[in-house]
Amino acid sequence: MAIIEVDGLVKRYGEHTAVDGVSFAVEQGEIFGILGPNGAGKTTTVECVEGLRVPDGGTARVCGIDPQRDTGELRHLLGAQLQASELPDKLTVGEAMELYSSFYRRPADWRALIDTLGLTGKLGTQFRRLSGGQKQRLSIALALVGDPKVAVLDELTTGLDPQARRDTWDLIEGVRDRGVTVLLVTHFMEEAERLCDRLAVIDAGRLVALDSPAGLVARVDDRQRIRFRPSAPLDHALLTALPEVASVERAGSQLVVTGTGNLLLAVTTVLARHQVVAADLRVEQTSLDDAFVALTGRPIDA
Numbered sequence: 001m002a003i004i005e006v007d008g009l010v011k012r013y014g015e016h017t018a019v020d021g022v023s024f025a026v027e028q029g030e031i032f033g034i035l036g037p038n039g040a041g042k043t044t045t046v047e048c049v050e051g052l053r054v055p056d057g058g059t060a061r062v063c064g065i066d067p068q069r070d071t072g073e074l075r076h077l078l079g080a081q082l083q084a085s086e087l088p089d090k091l092t093v094g095e096a097m098e099l100y101s102s103f104y105r106r107p108a109d110w111r112a113l114i115d116t117l118g119l120t121g122k123l124g125t126q127f128r129r130l131s132g133g134q135k136q137r138l139s140i141a142l143a144l145v146g147d148p149k150v151a152v153l154d155e156l157t158t159g160l161d162p163q164a165r166r167d168t169w170d171l172i173e174g175v176r177d178r179g180v181t182v183l184l185v186t187h188f189m190e191e192a193e194r195l196c197d198r199l200a201v202i203d204a205g206r207l208v209a210l211d212s213p214a215g216l217v218a219r220v221d222d223r224q225r226i227r228f229r230p231s232a233p234l235d236h237a238l239l240t241a242l243p244e245v246a247s248v249e250r251a252g253s254q255l256v257v258t259g260t261g262n263l264l265l266a267v268t269t270v271l272a273r274h275q276v277v278a279a280d281l282r283v284e285q286t287s288l289d290d291a292f293v294a295l296t297g298r299p300i301d302a
């Protein structure tokens with residue numbers, strides 16, 4: 001069942017069309033990513049879903065509800081993460097949780113939530129004294145305190161160090177495991193690849209592709225590359241004769257074999273048969289970065 005439906009969404013700021021006819025549907029229980037470079041229209045899209053912006057065309061629905069018309073109802077269905085700057089500096093973690101849970105009809109047990117997010121030791125700590133990672137944890141807790149069906153998390157890990165980013169990914173998977181559907185805005189490929197069941201790739205306000213991370217990669221190219229240094233000269237024809245092999249090239253002392261299917265097994269079997277050892281062997285596959293370049297014509301951070 002689609003829990004979020006966006007259909008032909010258009011949003012303009014003056015002359016500039018920030019979102020230009022974007023459509024997608026998010027299924028219950030998914031981590032659904034919106035991936036695109038800075039300024040692509042990701043935040044504007046989710047702000048229309050959250051009812052914070054009025055679309056100029058098309059529709060957004062959450063559980064069949066129009067976010068513009070039923071704002072009261074939406075508040076109980078959808079938990080949005082706060083931007084760090086939105087909390088008063090001197091508010092403590094406990095006070096923030098108490099305050100925000102009072103906004104909801106049926107709030108979650110906020111102490112249990114804080115415990116799950118590893119913030120119990122910080123209940124009396126003021127917001128300004130929390131680390132970047134702790135602030136992110138608190139913003140996830142606040143997004144979940146209303147016990148929502150959907151959590152919208154926008155650029156949650158920007159500014160975090162790699163370890164805090166990985167910890168946050170575990171937390172987001174934990175959120176999904178609680179049965180909450182997650183709409184995640186990101187411009188980090190690794191984050192999209194690791195977390196998202198499906199991705200809407202948005203560029204210059206348009207939906208460029210909609211698929212699983214693996215599906216996006218496969219759509220672009222299912223070729224693999226193997227690099228190694230052969231311990232003895234090898235007739236390339238032995239490899240090019242294999243149905244899995246598309247090409248064999250020399251790069252300095254290395255051989256680069258490109259192909260499909262079970263390329264690694266096919267190549268290593270031939271090498272073993274001819275008593276050639278493959279030193280420094282590496283298998284390279286098309287990445288989501290490669291897929292993004294193929295889809296949009298440039299890297300995400302260009």
Ligand SMILES: Nc1ncnc2c1ncn2[C@@H]1O[C@H](COP(=O)(O)OP(=O)(O)OP(=O)(O)O)[C@@H](O)[C@H]1O
Pocket residue numbers: 013016018036037038039040041042043044045187
């Ligand atoms: N309130 C606004 N008024 C005018 N233009 C805006 C406004 N908000 C966003 N824009 C412009 O609309 C475009 C899309 O912005 P949006 O924030 O949705 O993109 P984004 O993909 O979320 O980018 P980022 O990752 O940088 O936040 C950008 O060109 C931005 O400058």
